[in-house]
Amino acid sequence: MSSTAPTGATTMLDDFMVRAVLAGLGVALAAGPLGCFVVWRRMAYFGDATAHAAILGVAASFAFGVSLYLGTLAVAAGMALLVARLTALGHAMDTALGVLAHSALALGLVAASFVPDLRVDLSSFLFGDILAVGRTDLLWIWGGALAILSFLIWRWQSLVSTTVNEELAMAAGIDPRVERLVLSLALALVVAVAIRIVGALLISAMLIVPAAAARGFSRTPEAMAILASVIAGVSVMAGLWGSLWFDTPAGPSIIAAAATVFAVSTLLRRP
Amino acid sequence: MKTALIAAQGLTVDRPGSREAALTNVDFAIAPGEIVTVVGPNGSGKSTLIRALLGNLAPREGKVTRRPGLRIGYVPQRVQIEQSIPMTVRRFLSLPRRIGNDEAAAALTRAGVGDLSDRSIGALSGGQFQRVLLARALLGDPQILVLDEPTQGLDQPGIVAFYQLIEQVRAETGAAILMVSHDLLVVMRASDRVICLNGHVCCEGTPQSVGSAPEYLALFGGRGEGTLALYQHQHNHDHDHLHDHPSQVHRHVQHSPDGCNHNAG
Known part of the structure; x- marks a missing residue:
């Protein structure tokens, strides 16, 4: 990461910690409101299936040499549409969703083992590698987060x-199928955006935990959506700080911080 | 009826996702300011009729005519609000169209729940929630209110109060009201016209005439006793006997010895 003419901004972005914070906050911004819909509409499995499919997308990106973000986005979107279709068939799809969510992960891991470059790096896609985020990643993350946010505000x-x-x-003339499609695509996008931050295994947690903490x-x-983003943002900062201080993996530390906020909020709400 | 707000001729509608007819050859019309109640046993096609009249279900045969630009306020059957989403009454009224505070307050007051604006939807009693749904349906100054079993789950005093409210709303706004109901006794008293449905129109007319029609009695023999007490006429009721009515106010659409069972035979 060399910059020839360092201005204030470029010097700042040269710091891996600054990039990590910015990346995490970008994800938090989108995960708050979208996570609320995951909670309200009971889409936890939906989120899991989509996120797990991303590993397959990562393997495909490595194998065919396409952009990591595009590969992840394409496979996640495909999975999201498939799951949306199944969900529309009825509430008895719990088992089918469970099957999809876990086989997507298993298939992704098997596929990844055929890609030598990825074998070394696999855990960074499973658990995230926020400290390795570069400037191009930042562009993708903030572009994606803002796209999700405008998508949600629009609808x-x-x-x-x-x-x-x-x-x-x-x-009132609203077509629920259109809204399901909007959410599916937003979910695929957030998976592509967040896989570098918290990893495929913890993306669902990043969506659900802050929203659940905000509920009470x-x-x-609207209040819940904003509060969920704030809690996610605080969790990102706390998780990163904890990760530096205790030398723990950043992605899981962020989720652990969010879980702590959830636990405290639950205790506070108890009479 | 040329002044009808909604009219239907020869309506045959399939159950959603099947080729089995839920309704066969139904004629219907509702005039401005009229209160019409549709009664009938479970599965008799009451909700199907409502949805076809609203244009949510396409009929296999026949056609529905709605007055152009008709403003409809609709309360579907058994509305269940997703409880995991935090929602105040005021916010709920602004879905999907955002409305001003004055409009919200006016609708809530008209529905008799002017003090509930800031309450959480999940904390309302059944009766309060039905009134909030009514307030929501009243937004946009409807010419007709369509209420599908609006008193389901309410106790007897709640039901009576709700129908009094409905009559009051009609008096104040002049809106026509089309209701589906199980609460025969009270509903019929509040209605101008009752339609007894069982896959087809069995009989229709004033509450009194329908209450004593043999088709109606065959369908509601047991449960209609209260209604009978209210609308008891001079003649003797005999379910198996097709008698002539002294005053033929209601229209018999189909006569059969076993009343109005469309599965019979």
Whole structure:
């Protein structure tokens, strides 16, 4: 990472810790509101399946020499659409989703073992490697996060209406299938964005834990979405700090911090 | 009825996802300011009729005409709000269209729950929630309110209060009201016209005439006793006997010895 004419900004971005913080906050920004929908719509398995499929995407990117982000995004989007289709068939899809979520991971790991370059590096995609984030990664992460955020803001009223009650939404002319598609694609995008930060195994946690912690303190969907992003952001900072201080892996440390916030919030809400 | 808000002719509608008809050859019309109640046993096609009239279900045969630009306020059957999403009454009213505070307050007051604006939806009683749904349906000044079993899960006093509210809303706004209901006794008293449905229109007319129609009695023999007490006429009720009514106010659509069972035979 050499820069020929260091200005204030470039010098700052040369610091791996600054890049890590920025990357983590980008993910937190998108994960907050999107995670709320995962909680409200009980899409935890959906998130798992999509995130696990990303490992397959990583293997494909290495094997065919395409951009890591594009490969991950394509495979995650494919999985998200498949799962959305299954979910639309009914609530009895729990088993099928479980099968998909775990076989996607297993297949990804098997595929990864055929790619020599990836074998060395596999754990960084499973658990994230936020400290290795470069400037191109930052562009992808913030571009993706802002895309997700604008996507959600654009569809917000329809998404919330569909989530609250599909029939009322349909009576108002909203097509729930469109909203499911929007969420599926947003989920695929967040997987591509977050895989470098917390890794495929913990992306779901990054979505669910902050949102769950925000639930007890929110009276409206908007408040919960904003609070979830704040909690995710705080978890990123705390996790990174803990990771430096105790020399622990950054991705799991971030989730551990979020889980701590969740535990404290649950205790606070208890009468 | 040329002034009808919604009219249907020869409506045959399949159950969603099947070729089995839920409704066969149904004619329907509702005039401005009219309160019409659809009664019928479970599976008799009441909700199917509502959804076809609203345009949510395409009929296999026949056609539905809605007055152009008709403003409809709709409360579906058994609305369940996702409990994991935090939601105040006020925020709920702004879904999917954002509305002003004045409009929200006016609708809540009209529905008799003006003080609930800041409450959490999950903390409401069944009766309060139905009134909030009614308030939501009243937004946008509807010409017709369509309520699918609006009193399900309410106790008897709650049901009576709800129908009093419905009559009051009609008086204040002039909106027509189309309801589906199981609460025969109270509902019928609040209605201008009752349609008794069982896959087809069995009979329709004033509450009094339908309450004493043999088709109706065959369907609701046991449960309609309360209604009978209310609308008891001079003639003797005999389920197996097709008698002439002194005043033929209601329209018999189909006569058969076993009343109105479309599966019979």
